[in-house]
Amino acid sequence: MRLTQFTDNALRCLTFLALSADELNTAREIAQRMGMSADHLVKVVQRLTQLGYVETIRGWKGGVRLAQPPESIVVGEVVRQTEQSFALVACFETGDGGCPIAPACGLAPALDEALQAFLAVLDRYTLADLTRERRRLRDLIAD
Amino acid sequence: MRLTQFTDNALRCLTFLALSADELNTAREIAQRMGMSADHLVKVVQRLTQLGYVETIRGWKGGVRLAQPPESIVVGEVVRQTEQSFALVACFETGDGGCPIAPACGLAPALDEALQAFLAVLDRYTLADLTRERRRLRDLIAD
Numbered sequence: 498m499r500l501t502q503f504t505d506n507a508l509r510c511l512t513f514l515a516l517s518a519d520e521l522n523t524a525r526e527i528a529q530r531m532g533m534s535a536d537h538l539v540k541v542v543q544r545l546t547q548l549g550y551v552e553t554i555r556g557w558k559g560g561v562r563l564a565q566p567p568e569s570i571v572v573g574e575v576v577r578q579t580e581q582s583f584a585l586v587a588c589f590e591t592g593d594g595g596c597p598i599a600p601a602c603g604l605a606p607a608l609d610e611a612l613q614a615f616l617a618v619l620d621r622y623t624l625a626d627l628t629r630e631r632r633r634l635r636d637l638i639a640d
Numbered sequence: 641m642r643l644t645q646f647t648d649n650a651l652r653c654l655t656f657l658a659l660s661a662d663e664l665n666t667a668r669e670i671a672q673r674m675g676m677s678a679d680h681l682v683k684v685v686q687r688l689t690q691l692g693y694v695e696t697i698r699g700w701k702g703g704v705r706l707a708q709p710p711e712s713i714v715v716g717e718v719v720r721q722t723e724q725s726f727a728l729v730a731c732f733e734t735g736d737g738g739c740p741i742a743p744a745c746g747l748a749p750a751l752d753e754a755l756q757a758f759l760a761v762l763d764r765y766t767l768a769d770l771t772r773e774r775r776r777l778r779d780l781i782a783d
Contacts, residue, residue, distance in 0.1 A: 498641065498642070498643050498644070498725070498728065499641070499642070499725070499727065499729070500641050500728050500729055501641075504729075505729040505730055508729070508747055509739055512741065512747065513741075530740070531740065531741070532739055572747075580641055582641070582642070584642065585641065585643050586642070586643055586647075586648040587648055595675055596652055596675055597673070597674065597675055597780050597781060598655065598656075598659075598777050598780045598781055600776075600780065601773040601776040601777045601780060602770060602771075602773075602777065603765070603769050603770035603771065603772055603773075604651055604770050607715060607761070607762060607769070607770065608762075610761050611757075611758045611759070611761035611762050612641075612758065614754075614757040614758055614760070614761045615755065615757055615758040616754070617757070618750070618753050618754035618757045619750060619751075619754050622746070626746055626750070627745060627746035627747050627750065628745075628746065629746055630744040630745075630746075633743075633744040634744045634745065637741045637743065637744060638740060638741055
């Protein structure tokens with residue numbers, strides 16, 4: 498069981514920006530310092546901008562920063578918004594992958610309840626909670 | 641976010657066997673009636689046999705059946721045993737995919753707490769709970 502790389506990179510990017518406070522970093526710099534592909538990160542920054550988590554300052558000294566305080570960015574919400582699908586199994590797919598008993602099977606409702614419990618835990622965490630060890634984290638991303 | 645196809649097929653196979661009670665079915669029959677690949681299902685049956693959920697009766701009228709009553713097969717346990725990895729993000733990978741701030745970041749503990757909540761819900765369901773609509777389910781898998 499795994500989140501998509503997109504969600505992983507989105508959380509990693511937001512965490513980096515929370516540690517950078519008002520400093521501006523380009524997507525390339527963030528990618529380099531956080532061990533991500535720059536191409537992936539450009540798409541992640543675009544999506545996080547659409548979602549209102551990130552803002553881009555243009556110009557030769559420009560870059561990216563958080564558009565909200567870390568205390569107001571809820572991890573569960575970010576995961577809901579960046580994860581493409583929460584179809585944990587192929588139950589409701591049609592065609593070859595589809596399961597003939599899906600209409601009456603108790604698995605999908607049980608998995609949905611489990612998923613809601615998963616997300617409810619992440620709703621209790623903000624970006625500020627992920628970056629409590631601020632000094633140690635900043636040392637880890639220092640050049 | 642998705643479970644592996646292996647776990648999906650394992651749950652689907654167990655559900656079929658719960659509906660079949662003491663009838664014996666070959667892996668090929670189960671695969672055909674549940675819309676799965678026969679090759680995948682042979683591996684799934686091997687693993688479910690190792691885990692003690694399934695037993696194989698040999699001979700020309702042989703086949704596969706549950707080795708335990710559906711009431712004693714806990715969905716959360718099956719998922720724990722069949723899912724290869726619960727590394728929801730690449731936090732702790734080393735090399736290119738690894739995240740430099742993993743040692744001090746709050747994401748991994750938050751995700752672990754969320755995962756435990758997910759599995760705790762599935763621990764409240766048995767295979768018997770998934771097959772409550774027995775008559776309708778049996779109609780759906782009828783030849």
